[in-house]
Amino acid sequence: MQITYTSGEQTEVYRFSLPVAIGVPLAAILLQAFLPIRMPFFGLFDLPLLVTIFFAVARRSQVSGMLTGALIGLVQDSLSHQHIGLYGIAKTVVGYGASSLGVKLDVENAGTRFLVTFVFYCVHQVVYFGVARGLVGLGLTWSWQHEISAAFANAILSVFLFLAMDRLKLRA
Amino acid sequence: MDNILHRYRNITILVAVVFAQLLGLAIQVRRTNGDESSRLIRVWAVNIITPFEKAIVWMQHGTGNTWHEYVYLRGVRQENRDLKMEIERLRLEQVRLSEDAEQARRLQNLLAFKEQFVSKTVPAQVIGGSGSEQSRSVFIDKGSNDGIQPDMAVITADGIVGKVLRTYGSTAQVLLINDQSSGVGAILENSRLQGVLHGTTIGEVTLERVMSDETVAAGEVVRTSGGDAIFPKGLPIGTVSKVNRTPESFLSILVKPSVNLSKLEEVLVVTEKQERIPAMADKQSERAVDILARRLPSVPDKPADPKTQPGAATTPNQPVDPNKPKPNTVTPKPQGVTATEGTNAQGTIPKKTESARKPVQSVIEVSDGVTKNPTPPAPKPAVEEPKPQPPAEQDQPR
Numbered sequence: 001m002q003i004t005y006t007s008g009e010q011t012e013v014y015r016f017s018l019p020v021a022i023g024v025p026l027a028a029i030l031l032q033a034f035l036p037i038r039m040p041f042f043g044l045f046d047l048p049l050l051v052t053i054f055f056a057v058a059r060r061s062q063v064s065g066m067l068t069g070a071l072i073g074l075v076q077d078s079l080s081h082q083h084i085g086l087y088g089i090a091k092t093v094v095g096y097g098a099s100s101l102g103v104k105l106d107v108e109n110a111g112t113r114f115l116v117t118f119v120f121y122c123v124h125q126v127v128y129f130g131v132a133r134g135l136v137g138l139g140l141t142w143s144w145q146h147e148i149s150a151a152f153a154n155a156i157l158s159v160f161l162f163l164a165m166d167r168l169k170l171r172a
Numbered sequence: 173m174d175n176i177l178h179r180y181r182n183i184t185i186l187v188a189v190v191f192a193q194l195l196g197l198a199i200q201v202r203r204t205n206g207d208e209s210s211r212l213i214r215v216w217a218v219n220i221i222t223p224f225e226k227a228i229v230w231m232q233h234g235t236g237n238t239w240h241e242y243v244y245l246r247g248v249r250q251e252n253r254d255l256k257m258e259i260e261r262l263r264l265e266q267v268r269l270s271e272d273a274e275q276a277r278r279l280q281n282l283l284a285f286k287e288q289f290v291s292k293t294v295p296a297q298v299i300g301g302s303g304s305e306q307s308r309s310v311f312i313d314k315g316s317n318d319g320i321q322p323d324m325a326v327i328t329a330d331g332i333v334g335k336v337l338r339t340y341g342s343t344a345q346v347l348l349i350n351d352q353s354s355g356v357g358a359i360l361e362n363s364r365l366q367g368v369l370h371g372t373t374i375g376e377v378t379l380e381r382v383m384s385d386e387t388v389a390a391g392e393v394v395r396t397s398g399g400d401a402i403f404p405k406g407l408p409i410g411t412v413s414k415v416n417r418t419p420e421s422f423l424s425i426l427v428k429p430s431v432n433l434s435k436l437e438e439v440l441v442v443t444e445k446q447e448r449i450p451a452m453a454d455k456q457s458e459r460a461v462d463i464l465a466r467r468l469p470s471v472p473d474k475p476a477d478p479k480t481q482p483g484a485a486t487t488p489n490q491p492v493d494p495n496k497p498k499p500n501t502v503t504p505k506p507q508g509v510t511a512t513e514g515t516n517a518q519g520t521i522p523k524k525t526e527s528a529r530k531p532v533q534s535v536i537e538v539s540d541g542v543t544k545n546p547t548p549p550a551p552k553p554a555v556e557e558p559k560p561q562p563p564a565e566q567d568q569p570r
Contacts, residue, residue, distance in 0.1 A: 026220070026221075029221060029303060030221055030224050030225065030300075032303035032304075033221060033225065033300040033301050033302065033303040033311075034225050034228060034299075034300045034301070036301050036303070036434075037298060037300060037301050037310065037434075037435075037436065038435075040434035040435065043301075043305055043375075043434075044305075048303070062182040062185075062186070063181075063182055063185055066185065066186050066189055067189070070189050070193070074193075074213065074217075075217045075220075075221075076303060076304065078213050078214045078216070078217030078218065079217055079218065079221060079300075079302050079303055079304075079307075079311075080302040080303070080304045080306070080307030080309065081302065081307050081309045081337050081338070081345060081347055081351075081353070082304075082306065082307050083197055083200045083201065084196065084197075084200065084213060084214070085193040085194070085196045085197040085200070086197070086306075087304070088193045089190055089193045089194065089197075092186065092189050092190055092193065093186075093190070096182070096186045128306070131194075131197070132306070135194065135197060135198075135201075136197060136201055137201070138352075138353075139352065139353075140306060140352060140373065141352070141372065141373040142373075143373050143374065146373065146374055150305075
């Protein structure tokens with residue numbers, strides 16, 4: 001199954017098998033829902049976001065990136081008690097942005113991955129809070145300290161997670 | 173035109189996807205019950221994810237139970253000893269508390285105060301969470317098939333956990349008390365100040381709506397006030413950990429929940445609550461009857477032949493000592509009235525007459541607190557079986 005759409009000259013385009021394309025996002029959502037109950041510190045991480053960034057960057061396709069982000073976000077919304085679409089919109093934007101970045105930059109090394117994840121976590125939270133507070137009217141409170149530390153934690157995790165997930169990539 | 177569309181194809185798709193989701197959000201916000209418009213997608217997502225969560229929890233418990241119940245038994249004896257000591261301590265405490273409770277019931281009864289209590293609960297296992305810090309909710313393995321309904325209180329032995337938000341066939345979503353959108357009516361145990369409990373962004377619990385001129389001490393216990401019509405009154409919520417004075421007119425009170433909300437495993441869903449006036453009235457009248465019955469003189473059987481049956485009736489169920497000196501006097505009692513099924517001096521159970529089968533209550537009339545002296549009643553055919561009475565004291569001559 002061909003999932004990729006675009007290809008840069010310097011950058012490699014990857015695709016994923018169907019079980020990986022479906023199973024990994026589902027596993028990320030499952031773990032995100034399950035692990036914080038047993039390990040409370042895990043609530044700081046956003047595995048579905050990391051998976052969205054990884055797929056978007058590896059495929060280097062804006063359309064597939066945003067659609068992957070939208071689908072993952074909508075399922076994540078469904079498990080929360082908030083309105084459906086908050087995570088969907090945020091992850092759509094992140095998927096689009098990450099794949100756009102992936103087309104232009106080499107995001108294979110650890111440093112770049114750290115920075116990309118850090119930035120996109122912040123973008124994700126800004127979009128989420130913007131929509132939740134501005135459009136839906138939810139009284140969520142923004143905490144810079146919390147968001148920055150969460151972005152840092154997610155960026156560190158992404159380095160190791162992406163390294164492990166690199167094995168799932170197939171050359172397009 | 174085609175060229176422009178092709179050139180901006182990706183951004184157009186992005187705008188379309190985001191717009192579609194915004195439209196969906198707007199529909200949900202506009203509708204009073206936005207839950208219904210998104211019910212289908214939630215059911216799909218929950219039905220995809222929760223079976224895996226249930227399977228993981230099942231495997232985890234299976235492995236854990238095998239290990240802890242059959243393999244790892246180190247320290248079990250010591251733990252057993254500690255638990256026994258704990259039981260003894262709790263028994264002593266229970267005696268004290270039951271006295272307090274009795275007093276409270278009497279006072280409530282005087283005021284015709286209705287008490288609310290948890291009459292039925294369903295135990296449930298926490299199988300997963302929402303996976304979002306902005307939504308502090310968990311899924312339990314019981315749903316509408318088990319009688320769970322939205323807005324039911326969810327508790328543990330330590331205190332309250334949250335309320336049922338949505339129900340599915342075999343699962344339900346529980347909104348925790350530390351979620352930003354939750355609200356619980358709370359009361360401080362000592363100062364009796366009432367407020368509303370809310371969650372914060374980082375999962376803390378704060379008590380709001382307490383005026384800043386009030387004094388609240390750290391360590392004070394916070395309980396449910398019952399004002400939210402979800403949680404019964406008096407359930408523990410937690411303790412005050414910090415009190416901040418704000419420029420606003422309300423205090424900012426940080427509460428440490430008595431339940432560890434980040435490590436929930438088993439919970440109880442309150443499926444039935446009942447309101448009742450404490451049932452002290454019946455208990456008191458019964459007790460009055462008992463007391464009166466004990467105080468009034470009891471009547472032994474009319475001896476068939478006074479010559480052959482000298483001596484008084486002894487305490488029933490006690491072995492008769494033939495060497496024991498027999499009492500010289502017998503308290504005269506109305507004829508035909510027997511209060512006990514005791515034994516006589518010979519240790520035999522006396523035959524009961526028809527009238528003797530009537531219980532003591534039949535000859536003691538208590539109405540409005542006035543006790544009338546028993547008069548020898550006319551023999552009536554027995555209708556009721558006699559109630560067991562404390563005969564030991566009745567047979568004491570007074």
